[in-house]
Amino acid sequence: MNRRALWILLCVGLAALLAWLSFAWQPPTGVATLHNSAQRSETPTGGDFTLYSADGPVALADYRGKVVLLYFGYTFCPDVCPTSLSVIAQALSMLTAGELERVSSFLISVDPERDTMAVLKAYAPFFHPNIVGISGSAYQVAQVARQYGARYMKQKPDSDGRYAVDHSSYTYVIGADGKLAASLPYASPPQHIVDAIRAQLGAAPAN
Numbered sequence: 571m572n573r574r575a576l577w578i579l580l581c582v583g584l585a586a587l588l589a590w591l592s593f594a595w596q597p598p599t600g601v602a603t604l605h606n607s608a609q610r611s612e613t614p615t616g617g618d619f620t621l622y623s624a625d626g627p628v629a630l631a632d633y634r635g636k637v638v639l640l641y642f643g644y645t646f647c648p649d650v651c652p653t654s655l656s657v658i659a660q661a662l663s664m665l666t667a668g669e670l671e672r673v674s675s676f677l678i679s680v681d682p683e684r685d686t687m688a689v690l691k692a693y694a695p696f697f698h699p700n701i702v703g704i705s706g707s708a709y710q711v712a713q714v715a716r717q718y719g720a721r722y723m724k725q726k727p728d729s730d731g732r733y734a735v736d737h738s739s740y741t742y743v744i745g746a747d748g749k750l751a752a753s754l755p756y757a758s759p760p761q762h763i764v765d766a767i768r769a770q771l772g773a774a775p776a777n
Contacts, residue, residue, distance in 0.1 A: 580684060606756050614719030616742070617749025621678065621704040621714065624691035628676065628704045630748060637673045637770045638744040639763070642720040642737060644681035645693045647702075651677075652697075654756060658741060659698035661763035672746075672771055678714060678720040679705035681735050718742050718750065745770040 601745060620629040630638065643651035658675060665673065677694045679685035682705045685693075690703025705711060715722065722737035739756035743766045752766045 597670045601610070603644065614750060615717055615718050616744065616752065618748065618775070619710075619714045621655040621706040621710060622659055622687065622704050623704045624687040628702070630744070633674050633744075634748055635672075635746050637746060638768050639673065639675040639767070640678060640718065640742040641740075642680050642718070642722065643680045644679050644735050645685050645689055646681060647735070650737075650756065654739055654741065655694075655701065657758070657760050660675060660699065660760035662698050662700050663752070664764050665676070665767065666761060669768070669771060673700065673767055675701045677701055678711065679703060680711055680715065680720075680737055681724070682706065682711055711776055719753065725731065743767065743770060745773065756759075 614662075618630045620627055622628065640653075641658060642656055643654065645651075655677065659773065662670060662673065676700070677690070679690060682764075685703070685705055687703075687705075689701065690705060692705035694701045718744075720738050720740065722735055725734045725736060727733040741754040742750060743752040743754065743763075743764060745751040751770050753768060754762060
């Protein structure tokens with residue numbers, strides 16, 4: 571077989587492999603990737619959960635009557651998380667004092683291995699005092715992520731043991747009734763978050 575024929579054969583084989591990867595291959599599933607079963611084409615159900623902060627358990631059911639913002643990320647995230655949390659902080663700063671009293675915000679860490687309660691307590695309020703860092707076991711976090719349609723996957727560590735966690739970047743707005751009201755995509759302007767919060771505050775009676 572001459573070199574030209576061999577090259578054509580290799581190209582055809584590569585094209586076939588790429589086509590198979592595009593249409594047939596699916597990532598493996600398991601506890602660490604439980605969230606991957608929640609596709610963005612499906613409507614996330616949301617719902618109650620209990621995770622943990624440095625000050626103890628955090629149960630969503632305890633926040634009935636308030637609007638809750640959820641963001642799934644991690645403290646070692648180099649850019650997407652700081653950007654998103656900064657935007658959330660800007661939105662919170664645009665609320666009146668009375669509105670802010672009726673809003674709670676949580677960063678749910680998808681990296682519980684490194685994000686201890688102490689780390690989260692120092693990190694989350696850096697952006698805004700209203701933001702509290704919470705997490706749980708790998709299984710607990712995966713369950714909550716699946717409820718809200720969030721996705722993430724830990725990448726292979728480098729030679730120094732450092733790793734990244736790829737994740738979706740939505741800000742979830744939960745109404746005063748505890749139901750998921752909106753999923754705002756990455757790079758949503760602060761005003762969009764404010765509008766979503768006020769829409770839910772307007773639907774709930776003030777205490």
